[in-house]
Amino acid sequence: MEKAFRTVAVAGLVLACATAISAEPPAGPPSEAQVAARVEALLAKMTLEEKVGQLTQIAGVAFFPGSPKPEEALRKGGAGSVLWLNDIKQFNALQRIAVEESRLKIPVLYGLDVIHGYRTIFPVPLAMAASWDPSVHERAAAVAAKEARAAGIHWTFAPMLDIARDARWGRIVEGAGEDPYLGAAMAAAQVRGFQGPYLGAPDHVLACAKHFAAYGAAEGGRDYDPVYVPEGRLRNVYFPPFEAAVKAGVGSFMSAYMDLNDVPVAGNRWMLTDVLRGEWAFKGFVVSDAMGVGNLTTQGFARDRKDAALRSLSAGLDMEMASGAFPEHLAALVAEGKLTTAAIDTAVKRILAVKVRLGLFEKPYADETRAAQVVGAPEHRTEARLAAQRSLVLLRNENATLPLSKALKSVAVIGPLADSKEATEGSWTVFGHVPAAVTVLEGIRAKLPGATVSYSPGPEIRRLVPSFFDDLVPGAKKPEQPPAEAEAAFQKAVETARGADVVVAVMGELANMSGEAASRASLDLPGRQEELLKAVVALGKPVVLVLVNGRPLSVNWAAGHVNAILEAWEPGSEGGSAVADALFGDVNPGGKLPVGFPRSGAHAPLYYARDLSHQPEGSPMYRSRYWDGETTPLYPFGYGLSYTRFSYANLKLEAPQLKRGQKLAVSVEVTNTGAVAGDEVVQLYVHQRAGSDSRPRRELKGFQRVGLKPGETRTVTLSLGPEELGYWSTSQHNWVQDTEAFDVWAGSDSTAALHADLTVVP
Numbered sequence: 001m002e003k004a005f006r007t008v009a010v011a012g013l014v015l016a017c018a019t020a021i022s023a024e025p026p027a028g029p030p031s032e033a034q035v036a037a038r039v040e041a042l043l044a045k046m047t048l049e050e051k052v053g054q055l056t057q058i059a060g061v062a063f064f065p066g067s068p069k070p071e072e073a074l075r076k077g078g079a080g081s082v083l084w085l086n087d088i089k090q091f092n093a094l095q096r097i098a099v100e101e102s103r104l105k106i107p108v109l110y111g112l113d114v115i116h117g118y119r120t121i122f123p124v125p126l127a128m129a130a131s132w133d134p135s136v137h138e139r140a141a142a143v144a145a146k147e148a149r150a151a152g153i154h155w156t157f158a159p160m161l162d163i164a165r166d167a168r169w170g171r172i173v174e175g176a177g178e179d180p181y182l183g184a185a186m187a188a189a190q191v192r193g194f195q196g197p198y199l200g201a202p203d204h205v206l207a208c209a210k211h212f213a214a215y216g217a218a219e220g221g222r223d224y225d226p227v228y229v230p231e232g233r234l235r236n237v238y239f240p241p242f243e244a245a246v247k248a249g250v251g252s253f254m255s256a257y258m259d260l261n262d263v264p265v266a267g268n269r270w271m272l273t274d275v276l277r278g279e280w281a282f283k284g285f286v287v288s289d290a291m292g293v294g295n296l297t298t299q300g301f302a303r304d305r306k307d308a309a310l311r312s313l314s315a316g317l318d319m320e321m322a323s324g325a326f327p328e329h330l331a332a333l334v335a336e337g338k339l340t341t342a343a344i345d346t347a348v349k350r351i352l353a354v355k356v357r358l359g360l361f362e363k364p365y366a367d368e369t370r371a372a373q374v375v376g377a378p379e380h381r382t383e384a385r386l387a388a389q390r391s392l393v394l395l396r397n398e399n400a401t402l403p404l405s406k407a408l409k410s411v412a413v414i415g416p417l418a419d420s421k422e423a424t425e426g427s428w429t430v431f432g433h434v435p436a437a438v439t440v441l442e443g444i445r446a447k448l449p450g451a452t453v454s455y456s457p458g459p460e461i462r463r464l465v466p467s468f469f470d471d472l473v474p475g476a477k478k479p480e481q482p483p484a485e486a487e488a489a490f491q492k493a494v495e496t497a498r499g500a501d502v503v504v505a506v507m508g509e510l511a512n513m514s515g516e517a518a519s520r521a522s523l524d525l526p527g528r529q530e531e532l533l534k535a536v537v538a539l540g541k542p543v544v545l546v547l548v549n550g551r552p553l554s555v556n557w558a559a560g561h562v563n564a565i566l567e568a569w570e571p572g573s574e575g576g577s578a579v580a581d582a583l584f585g586d587v588n589p590g591g592k593l594p595v596g597f598p599r600s601g602a603h604a605p606l607y608y609a610r611d612l613s614h615q616p617e618g619s620p621m622y623r624s625r626y627w628d629g630e631t632t633p634l635y636p637f638g639y640g641l642s643y644t645r646f647s648y649a650n651l652k653l654e655a656p657q658l659k660r661g662q663k664l665a666v667s668v669e670v671t672n673t674g675a676v677a678g679d680e681v682v683q684l685y686v687h688q689r690a691g692s693d694s695r696p697r698r699e700l701k702g703f704q705r706v707g708l709k710p711g712e713t714r715t716v717t718l719s720l721g722p723e724e725l726g727y728w729s730t731s732q733h734n735w736v737q738d739t740e741a742f743d744v745w746a747g748s749d750s751t752a753a754l755h756a757d758l759t760v761v762p
């Protein structure tokens with residue numbers, strides 16, 4: 001990838017910029033007034049073309065036919081931002097053109113997708129959500145920001161805040177799963193981590209809340225497909241993480257690609273202006289998704305690219321990513337009186353304000369010496385290992401198979417992902433990144449220096465339809481494994497397992513099987529993995545399945561037959577070490593599922609916070625909505641086991657009644673009743689029994705991850721108030737908090753049984 005990007009390099013412009021580092025930006029953020037004064041002064045000098053330039057983001061590589069050469073665009077002030085570059089020398093060379101050769105010397109803003117790490121790769125965001133520990137996600141984002149900023153990147157297109165209740169949608173891997181409450185907590189944590197205490201804090205980057213909004217509700221789980229979501233559900237389910245990001249001070253937003261209720265978001269004024277700016281008072285700028293403006297024509301919304309430019313800027317979109325309709329048409333639209341200069345100025349000011357806040361005018365260049373020290377620093381690997389440990393979810397552990405003994409003499413490690421650095425790091429690492437993860441095989445070998453650890457990958461797995469993104473990564477496209485070779489690999493894996501005392505099967509999905517343009521109809525283990533698992537279980541040895549995957553998988557057979565299942569997700573640079581830590585008991589897994597696991601892709605969307613059916617839950621009619629199988633999830637939302645056990649008692653409300661608008665403390669005692677220390681995630685759920693609208697059967701409204709020693713009891717106190725009990729009512733077309741009766745539950749997953757009654761009174 002890096003190579004491909006370099007072919008478009010700025011020939012002859014590679015300068016030694018480390019010597020040209022300007023003074024450090026002032027400590028602490030400038031005031032609103034200081035920012036506004038600088039922006040106004042600059043704006044007063046700008047031509048219309050230069051203004052449009054600031055609203056234009058171009059590709060730093062020849063990605064799309066006809067895309068302008070960055071050096072030419074920057075020299076004439078024709079681009080405010082460049083994306084898809086990842087080379088510090090090029091960053092500095094192009095920046096030098098912007099700040100020394102362009103008329104107004106406005107620095108360029110470099111954006112890149114730094115999703116779960118720059119060089120040090122953390123678990124994928126879905127895994128981080130499984131930690132149920134926002135502080136660990138915040139630290140991961142802070143490390144990613146530090147490395148990226150040192151490497152010359154100012155802006156990450158993250159966090160992705162799309163709630164996803166359909167595991168067929170590949171981008172579920174980039175978000176926090178199915179729940180708005182957990183999603184909002186993780187959203188705020190990531191914004192704090194990426195941006196630091198204020199926008200422009202040293203060692204941090206500008207974050208981008210994407211993809212606003214409801215991209216995860218694509219019909220059929222098919223990426224990019226239209227979304228039909230009623231306003232109530234938008235506001236109650238899909239918006240909360242975005243609003244949380246605004247409250248946390250996020251500096252930019254990205255509009256989602258898709259058509260939302262027949263109005264594509266890049267041209268949706270209600271979304272981009274009324275809600276985002278009017279209701280939430282968002283002060284940053286909005287960028288389209290790549291080609292999102294041009295695509296308004298494909299979506300049958302805009303007549304042509306000119307109409308697309310007009311409609312998106314008028315809707316409240318400030319910067320266009322990559323499609324080139326703004327530079328082509330905005331000036332003409334102003335000349336024709338279809339757009340006002342004031343509308344252009346508003347967007348330009350938002351972008352310039354962010355550049356001022358980021359300190360780009362004072363410090364436009366990246367320091368190569370510092371980058372070499374910061375990027376991939378050993379302490380970052382330590383953080384990555386901790387994050388991976390905390391995101392592990394123990395799904396099954398029959399007869400305490402895990403943890404395994406370190407005195408084992410022989411272990412067979414099998415499966416196509418056991419020694420795959422790409423799969424261990426997972427979906428969407430930065431362009432040009434060379435995978436360097438510790439694999440599960442390597443982690444186990446390091447843990448058992450005296451044992452025989454044999455390895456056999458079994459047959460290869462692959463997408464049936466290749467990914468567009470494979471074209472961009474050198475070596476990613478591989479010919480299909482010949483059937484005879486696959487069969488031999490299958491037999492070899494079985495033989496390898498036969499010779500060992502314990503088998504660890506590492507199975508799941510390759511990195512390109514989830515992520516963008518990676519939707520699947522089935523959620524089964526791809527290829528012959530399950531067949532191999534069956535053959536190995538038939539040997540009668542203990543079999544531990546380690547799942548490496550970017551989405552829930554319908555591992556129905558494994559869930560009833562293997563001895564233990566550890567969900568490792570795509571655990572990042574230190575993933576294999578963390579998995580080995582858990583397999584051999586140095587770490588007790590304490591993560592919980594941020595999304596339920598359906599028994600089949602055909603069950604999607606399946607989520608716990610659905611409204612009740614007209615049949616009572618548990619009745620035969622209720623249970624048989626599918627006549628060909630269970631309707632329940634294989635593993636519910638919030639689920640996860642531990643090497644110890646926890647019991648819950650004394651769920652207490654401060655009072656049985658709560659006045660509308662006020663808050664109430666809810667406490668519960670949790671005890672570690674097992675023999676080893678462990679973490680538990682205490683979860684609080686509510687259900688409103690009747691009201692202005694029907695409400696979900698359960699909704700998460702509080703959680704806390706706690707570590708408990710054997711025998712230790714902790715009282716965890718959470719709080720319920722208008723934020724937790726209010727909602728957007730479809731019948732009232734407004735926010736309400738009904739005075740009604742509620743069920744409250746606390747426990748270790750979304751099936752928690754410990755119950756209390758609560759009534760909200762006027």
Ligand code: BGC
Nearest residue numbers: 083113157210211289290516
């Ligand atoms: C994705 C975005 C991403 C952008 C820039 C698009 O295809 O949908 O999530 O930030 O590309 O790489």
